Amino acid sequence: MPRDPERLNAIDTSILDLVAQRIDILRQAGGAELPAEANARIQAAVDRTATDHQIDPERLRTLLRHVASLSAAELEPRRVAYLGPQHSYSHLAALKYFGDAATLTPESTIAAVFDAVVRGQAAMGIVPVENSTDGRVVDTLGMFVQNPVNICGEVLLPIHHYLLSSTPRDQIVEIYSKPQALSQCRGWLAQHMPDVHLKELSSTAAAAKLAAEQPGVAAIASEAAGREYGLNVIAASIEDNPNNVTRFAVLGGHEPSSSGDDKTALVLQIIHRPGALADVMNVFKTHNLNLTWIESYPMPAGPNEYLFFLELEGHKQDATVMAAIEDLKALTIRRDVLGSYPRGRETAESKSAAGT
């Protein structure tokens, strides 16, 4: 059938009219949607249309997320801080969450991302919290201890690491990366490059940038970072666990209202006496609240004293969550509710984002 340019033109014009209408509705309602709420809404719309018309849901999600991202940028250009430079996994997570029309600003450390949000230099930030192979990201937890910045969203990003260099494999003497990435590839490195010296840097993308300047050096980073710095892929998907996923927290911003599938993050300092931790756990049991994460973190002040990071299913405005937090008062010295946010989804689209 011949293509019909006039009909296609009419459809394209309608699409643009609808985007303009979408922006007008938001403008009349007082501004851009919260990204967490927009992402949850987009998910539902995509699921419906993909099923009805048999279209790849990841492509529809990318399209709608871009529309949401450009509407937000049009109405309220907001800076979002992330651990850079570009093509770090934090950058890929920020693109997944905020879309490619957002103003994403690289910072050189996780501490600097917190700082940018606390000082108001960035409206929001994105930081890695935990990894499915390697556990907690200690620099992030340390910053939450000092600065209980609120969390308004989460992103799950599948992580596929690449060994990148401009030096041939048998002449590589040093490998640079962030400690978490080196650890996620520990088994592969021990088996394939046992004699190579490992050096820890502030991010995988910073490692790729330096590797490009130094002969004999390779980096462990995303494939996109390798392309950016003109490095060759020496080995692909070298993570020890093929289902390697990092969970990122979105910092700052307004708190999203309940979506019906939310999680709430807390930091607790529990009274130091026998059975106190068990009593705290019993509060969650009594209120039938499912925990999705628990992590202890040594208190900066003294030995044998710990803070606990917890995450549970539910929103802090749910009656059961409110009742549990009330009951925790008698058992804890410190209770920071970091925030409630819609549960992140690990989508196939992010699988390719992490690798490309």
Ligand SMILES: O=C(O)C(=O)C[C@]1(C(=O)O)C=C[C@@H](O)C=C1
């Ligand atoms: O260095 C990066 O690229 C980051 O975004 C940080 C980070 C992390 O610290 O966990 C993020 C995801 C991967 O797990 C490896 C590194």
